[in-house]
Amino acid sequence: MGSEGKGRSPTMICVVLMCGSVEQVVSEMGVAREMGADVVEIRLDYLEGFQPSRDIEFLLSNKTLPVIFSFRPKSEGVQYKTDEKTRLNALCLAGKLGADYIDIEFKVASDFLVDATRKQLANTKIIVSCDVNAENSSIEDLSHLVNGMQSTGADIIEIVTNATDITHLDRIFNLLSHSMVPMIAYSTGVRGLISQLLSPKFGGFMVYASMGNGSVPGLPTLDSIKQAYKPELVNAETKVFGLISKPVGHSKGPLLHNPTFRHVGYNGIYVPMHVDDLKEFFRVYSYSDFAGFSVGFPYKEAIMAHCDEIHPLAKSIGAVNTIIRRPTDGKLIGYNTDCEGAISAIEDALREKRCVEDPSISSPLNGKQFVLAGAGGAGRALAFGAKSRGARVIVFDIDYERAKSLALSVSGEAHCFEDIINFHPEDRAILANATPLGMHPNTDRIPVAACRIL
Numbered sequence: 001m002g003s004e005g006k007g008r009s010p011t012m013i014c015v016v017l018m019c020g021s022v023e024q025v026v027s028e029m030g031v032a033r034e035m036g037a038d039v040v041e042i043r044l045d046y047l048e049g050f051q052p053s054r055d056i057e058f059l060l061s062n063k064t065l066p067v068i069f070s071f072r073p074k075s076e077g078v079q080y081k082t083d084e085k086t087r088l089n090a091l092c093l094a095g096k097l098g099a100d101y102i103d104i105e106f107k108v109a110s111d112f113l114v115d116a117t118r119k120q121l122a123n124t125k126i127i128v129s130c131d132v133n134a135e136n137s138s139i140e141d142l143s144h145l146v147n148g149m150q151s152t153g154a155d156i157i158e159i160v161t162n163a164t165d166i167t168h169l170d171r172i173f174n175l176l177s178h179s180m181v182p183m184i185a186y187s188t189g190v191r192g193l194i195s196q197l198l199s200p201k202f203g204g205f206m207v208y209a210s211m212g213n214g215s216v217p218g219l220p221t222l223d224s225i226k227q228a229y230k231p232e233l234v235n236a237e238t239k240v241f242g243l244i245s246k247p248v249g250h251s252k253g254p255l256l257h258n259p260t261f262r263h264v265g266y267n268g269i270y271v272p273m274h275v276d277d278l279k280e281f282f283r284v285y286s287y288s289d290f291a292g293f294s295v296g297f298p299y300k301e302a303i304m305a306h307c308d309e310i311h312p313l314a315k316s317i318g319a320v321n322t323i324i325r326r327p328t329d330g331k332l333i334g335y336n337t338d339c340e341g342a343i344s345a346i347e348d349a350l351r352e353k354r355c356v357e358d359p360s361i362s363s364p365l366n367g368k369q370f371v372l373a374g375a376g377g378a379g380r381a382l383a384f385g386a387k388s389r390g391a392r393v394i395v396f397d398i399d400y401e402r403a404k405s406l407a408l409s410v411s412g413e414a415h416c417f418e419d420i421i422n423f424h425p426e427d428r429a430i431l432a433n434a435t436p437l438g439m440h441p442n443t444d445r446i447p448v449a450a451c452r453i454l
């Protein structure tokens with residue numbers, strides 16, 4: 001499923017500006033332009049002491065990008081509350097004075113766009129927007145809504161949902177790809193993120209970004225969109241890859257895989273996928289456009305139940321961190337690349353630090369004590385890899401039974417996690433942290449802060 005509409009223009013990137021003064025708006029607009037934004041949305045309800053005629057004229061004569069004017073009503077928790085008449089008059093004035101776009105809510109759009117006003121706004125494109133509860137809306141409900149929104153005389157339709165699960169976004173993709181009118185559809189927040197990042201694939205008219213100063217919660221930053229995802233290169237044929245994890249924000253995957261795709265000339269995009277329910281995720285995103293996945297915390301073991309086939313190494317480890325959808329039959333094939341990736345990185349580091357006693361021995365891990373904190377999916381890969389290189393594995397985990405079970409598989413020793421504090425490692429032992437401790441944003445936390453190992 002990609003965008004069906006032929007000849008759609010490329011998806012634009014719009015930066016939302018919520019500034020207290022018109023001078024600040026103009027200054028941020030300049031920065032947004034430098035950074036590659038195509039358009040800005042100016043939230044008039046954020047301007048302190050807003051005077052419609054003076055401020056809109058100033059903004060229009062100093063603009064350096066096309067501008068959308070919006071002015072949210074009192075009910076939407078706006079910064080400065082204004083009565084409805086003043087609000088609608090201000091938007092109308094913005095159109096008359098030459099705004100490129102006006103964004104008006106569906107519930108007032110028909111009245112606002114009565115014949116007389118519509119004629120006065122002939123040179124302004126009208127975005128009619130509506131907030132929708134994604135969870136309770138079927139595709140049919142949404143299509144019905146779109147028809148109603150279109151009949152107001154909208155040039156562009158905007159649907160904002162509050163997806164509480166990533167699978168709700170599939171309805172957005174469906175709407176976007178079948179829409180006969182220019183459409184913006186997205187959800188905010190971490191669970192909604194891919195609705196913005198994949199919008200160009202499904203023919204979305206525009207995606208929203210923040211300037212990165214936290215001013216617009218729930219939107220990706222302009223910088224991340226431009227640098228990591230490059231929407232201008234995404235089209236209906238782009239294959240989607242992503243990290244299935246919870247949380248996902250810590251991952252460097254998008255910064256690694258997206259430039260790599262571009263480097264080798266592959267039409268793919270790699271996005272963070274905050275997944276709550278694996279079964280539902282694979283049921284909904286079962287089509288070939290979703291071509292492969294990395295698997296992160298906490299799903300590396302649980303995901304095995306959702307693979308059609310599992311590579312023997314991953315099977316023996318008991319964890320999968322990479323899934324490919326086989327193009328010939330759509331089956332999900334699970335692999336483990338953590339084992340080789342992590343162990344060879346440790347070996348390289350030991351060789352570099354000249355911690356190799358006998359260079360004739362194939363692995364610098366051979367004979368070493370390998371102290372592992374964490375016996376989850378990542379820990380299992382490390383334990384199996386270390387054992388295969390001849391290391392003696394010692395496992396610590398908060399779940400002692402889990403530590404014991406892993407230790408048994410690699411002929412190692414198991415300990416309760418609390419005992420790590422008093423543990424006396426051998427000289428030149430290796431410590432591997434496979435716990436969530438130390439993950440972003442708490443990168444200074446490690447499992448053995450008070451331990452003599454350090």
Ligand SMILES: O=C1C[C@@](O)(C(=O)O)C[C@@H](O)[C@@H]1O
Nearest residue numbers: 251252253294295296321338
């Ligand atoms: O452990 C990791 C890191 C990762 O989860 C990430 O956060 O990008 C991606 C996984 O494939 C890999 O095994």
